[in-house]
Amino acid sequence: MRISDIQREFILVDYKTKHLEFIQQGIDRMGNNSILLKGWTIILSATILGLFAEQANTTIVAIVVCAPVIGFWVLDGFFISQQRLHRALHNYVRNLPEEEVDFSMDTSEQERDPQNGLVNSMIRSHLVLFYIPLLIVVLALGVVAG
Numbered sequence: 001m002r003i004s005d006i007q008r009e010f011i012l013v014d015y016k017t018k019h020l021e022f023i024q025q026g027i028d029r030m031g032n033n034s035i036l037l038k039g040w041t042i043i044l045s046a047t048i049l050g051l052f053a054e055q056a057n058t059t060i061v062a063i064v065v066c067a068p069v070i071g072f073w074v075l076d077g078f079f080i081s082q083q084r085l086h087r088a089l090h091n092y093v094r095n096l097p098e099e100e101v102d103f104s105m106d107t108s109e110q111e112r113d114p115q116n117g118l119v120n121s122m123i124r125s126h127l128v129l130f131y132i133p134l135l136i137v138v139l140a141l142g143v144v145a146g
Helices: 007-051 058-093 118-122 125-145
Strands: none
Touching: 007 058, 007 125, 058 118, 058 125
């Protein structure tokens, strides 16, 4: 049985669509991870501050709370960076001819763009506007209570 040119074209377009769907699932997953991290950051910070609020030296407790907040900020930046890499891969695959679709999820070509890096992702406005005020509040509570 021989596949006609029209059937072959349909199969190739379907492959490209499936590949784009796979990439989109990665983008969605990284976005969800970023949202979950923000929730965990607030919960963990509030819990630690609440548990140690009556300690004698709350300034040290506030500084200790800053460590996981900064750690979550770096991790959040990583997920945003991965999301940006997958968006760039999505754009690359979208422009590929159907014959060249290979279902690769390799983002090494997209890593060359400095905008997709970890540091650039960490200093994105939505992350800075979330983590810097949180750090300021935590340190202010430590200084005021201490």
